[in-house]
Amino acid sequence: MKVEIIAAATTKFGELWHRSPRDLAKEAVAGALIQAKINAKEIKALFVGNMLSSSLGGQDHLGAFFAEELKMTVPAMKIEGACASGGLAIHAGVMAVNSGLYDKVLVLGVEKMTDHKPEEVAQALMGAGSDMEREAGATFPALYALMARAHMDKYGTSEEELASVAVKNHYHASLNSHAQFRNTITVEQVLRSSMIASPLKLLDCSPITDGAAAVILTNNKKPVPTGRGGQITKSKKVINIIASAVATDTLGLAERKDLTTIYATVEASEKAYKEANIIPKEVDVAEVHDCFTIAEIIAMEDLGFFPKGQAGKAIKEGKTKLGKGSPVVNTSGGLKASGHPVGATGVKQIVEIYRQLKGIAGKQQVEGAKIGLTHNVGGSGATAVIHILRAE
Numbered sequence: 001m002k003v004e005i006i007a008a009a010t011t012k013f014g015e016l017w018h019r020s021p022r023d024l025a026k027e028a029v030a031g032a033l034i035q036a037k038i039n040a041k042e043i044k045a046l047f048v049g050n051m052l053s054s055s056l057g058g059q060d061h062l063g064a065f066f067a068e069e070l071k072m073t074v075p076a077m078k079i080e081g082a083c084a085s086g087g088l089a090i091h092a093g094v095m096a097v098n099s100g101l102y103d104k105v106l107v108l109g110v111e112k113m114t115d116h117k118p119e120e121v122a123q124a125l126m127g128a129g130s131d132m133e134r135e136a137g138a139t140f141p142a143l144y145a146l147m148a149r150a151h152m153d154k155y156g157t158s159e160e161e162l163a164s165v166a167v168k169n170h171y172h173a174s175l176n177s178h179a180q181f182r183n184t185i186t187v188e189q190v191l192r193s194s195m196i197a198s199p200l201k202l203l204d205c206s207p208i209t210d211g212a213a214a215v216i217l218t219n220n221k222k223p224v225p226t227g228r229g230g231q232i233t234k235s236k237k238v239i240n241i242i243a244s245a246v247a248t249d250t251l252g253l254a255e256r257k258d259l260t261t262i263y264a265t266v267e268a269s270e271k272a273y274k275e276a277n278i279i280p281k282e283v284d285v286a287e288v289h290d291c292f293t294i295a296e297i298i299a300m301e302d303l304g305f306f307p308k309g310q311a312g313k314a315i316k317e318g319k320t321k322l323g324k325g326s327p328v329v330n331t332s333g334g335l336k337a338s339g340h341p342v343g344a345t346g347v348k349q350i351v352e353i354y355r356q357l358k359g360i361a362g363k364q365q366v367e368g369a370k371i372g373l374t375h376n377v378g379g380s381g382a383t384a385v386i387h388i389l390r391a392e
Contacts, residue, residue: 001244013338013344017114017115025214028110056120084385090346094387109345111209132254162190172337217241240390276390331366346376356372371391
């Protein structure tokens with residue numbers, strides 16, 4: 001399978017009170033169309049990744065809503081899978097192009113969250129939890145705190161190791177002009193921040209965010225363009241999605257046999273590695289779903305980058321940091337610092353890896369990156385979406 005990305009754009013992420021979902025979508029899509037040097041009439045289908053348009057925005061018919069707004073008369077549909085909505089929208093776009101049904105599709109991820117009270121957003125997000133969890137009054141910080149405690153008890157993971165995830169991702173975000181938080185932080189600041197759900201503190205948690213991202217996908221039938229002497233230049237690199245995999249698990253934590261592993265991630269990544277014909281150590285750069293610091297630690301182990309129980313120590317030692325690590329993880333700043341507009345997150349991850357493999361990531365650039373991976377999770381791990389990209 002080869003599906004080419006011909007454009008990838010994102011708005012700034014943050015508390016964008018002066019921007020509407022329409023504004024955000026138009027900006028991201030316009031950026032992608034300009035980059036691809038095509039007009040909207042060449043797009044054959046639209047897939048919109050979004051979670052909260054119904055519960056927070058009162059709009060259920062989001063495919064038609066944005067098709068009208070973008071002046072596109074194409075098949076259009078909303079794709080929802082909690083915080084994995086963006087990744088699932090990319091997956092749908094990949095399948096649509098790979099099947100031969102459409103030769104060019106637009107994937108838009110968008111979410112507007114900060115216009116609402118935090119308690120309203122928390123309640124809406126728990127739509128991704130189980131009935132039992134909602135009846136118990138649980139929120140996602142509480143659920144991931146349970147996972148953190150289990151990981152600490154089983155493997156000896158420390159609060160300092162959790163904090164190191166946030167420190168690394170804030171450093172990366174400080175280099176990203178589109179990130180919500182561009183300030184660097186220290187381990188001590190994380191440890192001193194307000195307790196949210198023990199052991200997770202305020203600076204262990206990703207924020208409420210507004211933002212949009214857009215990607216244009218097409219079938220790859222053209223020869224790879226080359227520069228002088230047959231060498232592929234940075235600007236001429238073709239970026240292909242060479243694997244797209246999804247797996248699911250139970251909605252609730254109580255039904256799972258181990259809280260220290262997200263089995264949907266394990267299954268989806270194994271499928272993706274097989275499809276791409278690579279092994280984990282060949283990945284140069286990755287964007288993983290760090291909704292909470294423990295989520296990145298678990299992801300690094302479930303994706304096969306580190307043995308179980310060793311990711312926290314590796315992150316603390318800088319083994320996934322820009323300029324030091326392999327793979328370099330969350331060069332955008334991740335959900336933690338770049339921001340987490342839930343329906344847009346999975347699409348933004350693709351944008352970041354595209355830029356890395358294209359060699360146009362600026363201060364965030366991982367030198368020589370050829371293979372990248374994205375990991376997008378819905379709920380506490382009920383859905384996992386893995387994409388593998390390669391520069392050719």
